[in-house]
Amino acid sequence: MISVEEHLENILRQVEPVATETLPVPRAHGLVTVSDVRSRADLPRFDNSSMDGYAVRREDLQGASPESPVLLPVVGDVAAGDQLPREHVPGKAWRIMTGAPLPVGADAVVRVEDTDGHVREAQFRVHPEEGANIRRAGEDVREGEVVLPAGTRISAPQLAALVSAGVEEVEVVGPVRVVVLSTGDELVPFGEHVGPGQIVDSNGPMLEALVREAGCFPVHVGHLPDDEATTRKEIRHHLDHADAIITTGGVSKGAYDIVKAVLTGEGSTEFVEVAMQPGKPQGFGVLGRRKVPVFMLPGNPVSALVSFEVFVRPALEKRAGRHVSDVTTTGLAAAGWPSAADRRTYTRVRVTRDSTGEYAVEPVGGHGSHMVAGLALADALAVSPAEATEVGVGSQVELVLLRPRREIDGRLAGDQP
Numbered sequence: 001m002i003s004v005e006e007h008l009e010n011i012l013r014q015v016e017p018v019a020t021e022t023l024p025v026p027r028a029h030g031l032v033t034v035s036d037v038r039s040r041a042d043l044p045r046f047d048n049s050s051m052d053g054y055a056v057r058r059e060d061l062q063g064a065s066p067e068s069p070v071l072l073p074v075v076g077d078v079a080a081g082d083q084l085p086r087e088h089v090p091g092k093a094w095r096i097m098t099g100a101p102l103p104v105g106a107d108a109v110v111r112v113e114d115t116d117g118h119v120r121e122a123q124f125r126v127h128p129e130e131g132a133n134i135r136r137a138g139e140d141v142r143e144g145e146v147v148l149p150a151g152t153r154i155s156a157p158q159l160a161a162l163v164s165a166g167v168e169e170v171e172v173v174g175p176v177r178v179v180v181l182s183t184g185d186e187l188v189p190f191g192e193h194v195g196p197g198q199i200v201d202s203n204g205p206m207l208e209a210l211v212r213e214a215g216c217f218p219v220h221v222g223h224l225p226d227d228e229a230t231t232r233k234e235i236r237h238h239l240d241h242a243d244a245i246i247t248t249g250g251v252s253k254g255a256y257d258i259v260k261a262v263l264t265g266e267g268s269t270e271f272v273e274v275a276m277q278p279g280k281p282q283g284f285g286v287l288g289r290r291k292v293p294v295f296m297l298p299g300n301p302v303s304a305l306v307s308f309e310v311f312v313r314p315a316l317e318k319r320a321g322r323h324v325s326d327v328t329t330t331g332l333a334a335a336g337w338p339s340a341a342d343r344r345t346y347t348r349v350r351v352t353r354d355s356t357g358e359y360a361v362e363p364v365g366g367h368g369s370h371m372v373a374g375l376a377l378a379d380a381l382a383v384s385p386a387e388a389t390e391v392g393v394g395s396q397v398e399l400v401l402l403r404p405r406r407e408i409d410g411r412l413a414g415d416q417p
């Protein structure tokens with residue numbers, strides 16, 4: 001048996017980011033920039049008002065105060081989006097809206113609250129500071145400056161920055177297109193009749209969801225028959241277009257373990273036993289001229305999920321050009337449980353809070369790797385080291401969260417009286 005670290009290192013050493021692509025900005029959501037992206041415009045694009053009020057010259061409001069307001073005639077209105085060039089008229093004010101271009105020559109904006117708000121002639125109760133309530137062209141970013149450095153993942157704020165900066169296309173590490181293939185003649189796809197001895201393929205939909213949640217793109221979710229020739233043909237076909245392939249089942253010692261039979265000797269494929277529970281039988285290889293990583297995960301649903309979290313997720317992140325590190329969450333064992341000897345053990349747990357406000361965890365949903373209904377009850381996997389044979393009450397355990405932390409915390413907040 002090899003350790004979890006050894007197997008993960010072996011995978012990550014062989015996985016490279018996918019090719020770069022130049023995409024229209026809205027389609028680059030979730031992807032990582034390859035080079036510095038420079039702004040095509042000053043932001044703001046022009047001097048404009050940050051408040052609804054009046055554009056003035058300060059010198060026209062010398063001594064203005066609530067006790068002795070100064071009266072100025074109003075030239076007219078400047079609305080946001082106004083395209084007419086406006087100029088300050090000495091001794092007068094323009095009524096101006098938030099985001100509207102500042103009339104040339106005006107040097108301050110007085111908020112409407114500091115005036116009587118009149119349209120033709122307004123009383124001003126303050127003497128504004130130089131540049132008050134003015135947003136200057138280029139104060140956010142200047143044309144030609146870097147608006148997004150290389151290696152940035154494009155999320156919502158970055159999309160806003162790029163489109164504002166007039167950037168239309170961006171070079172990114174391409175989307176990672178993933179093929180998910182279940183194996184086993186006992187499986188029927190969702191929605192079809194389940195006969196005697198048959199079960200519904202749950203790994204397919206589960207992995208499709210995990211791939212999507214990991215920011216990658218499931219492009220085909222299907223099934224391989226327990227037949228070598230067809231399986232070989234199908235995998236060859238997917239090696240031509242996929243950026244990663246995940247299979248489940250057929251990696252153990254069964255007489256019909258077709259994946260193992262077909263992929264042994266292909267590319268860098270290796271089948272190993274990893275010192276973990278569940279998830280002991282694992283296969284991995286980089287195959288074909290496009291060097292596609294192929295993950296051959298065990299078929300038991302819990303084993304497949306744990307294998308995804310431990311091996312596939314980090315590899316997909318590397319393939320997508322993301323640099324991530326696991327932020328470890330910990331919890332205190334509210335009950336004790338056994339831990340498999342000589343194997344790192346991932347125990348399904350439900351999270352609550354102990355009296356000090358820390359996460360408290362307890363096994364939930366049963367022990368077997370086949371218990372897919374019980375799996376749905378788990379918030380996290382509690383990790384106990386290979387050396388441990390049990391987890392003692394009150395001991396601290398590392399947690400791999402299966403739901404976003406915000407969701408767990410939200411539920412716990414709701415549980416409280």
Ligand SMILES: Nc1nc2c(c(=O)[nH]1)N[C@H]1C(S)=C(S)[C@@H](COP(=O)(O)OP(=O)(O)OC[C@H]3O[C@@H](n4cnc5c(N)ncnc54)[C@H](O)[C@@H]3O)O[C@H]1N2
Pocket residue numbers: 182183184186187199200201202203204248249250251252253254257278279280281297298299300301303369370
């Ligand atoms: N003699 C031995 N038998 C087994 C060993 C062993 O060391 N010696 N290891 C066990 C462990 S641990 C695991 S994990 C499984 C892995 O088996 P395979 O990867 O070969 O998977 P299958 O035999 O095809 O299936 C196992 C189990 O999972 C169910 N399954 C498979 N695919 C799906 C799916 N897409 N959706 C839902 N359920 C699925 C399948 O029906 C089996 O019940 O091997 C042990 N055996």
Ligand code: MOO
Pocket residue numbers: 276277278279280281298300303369
């Ligand atoms: O290692 Mo298997 O994955 O225990 O069920």
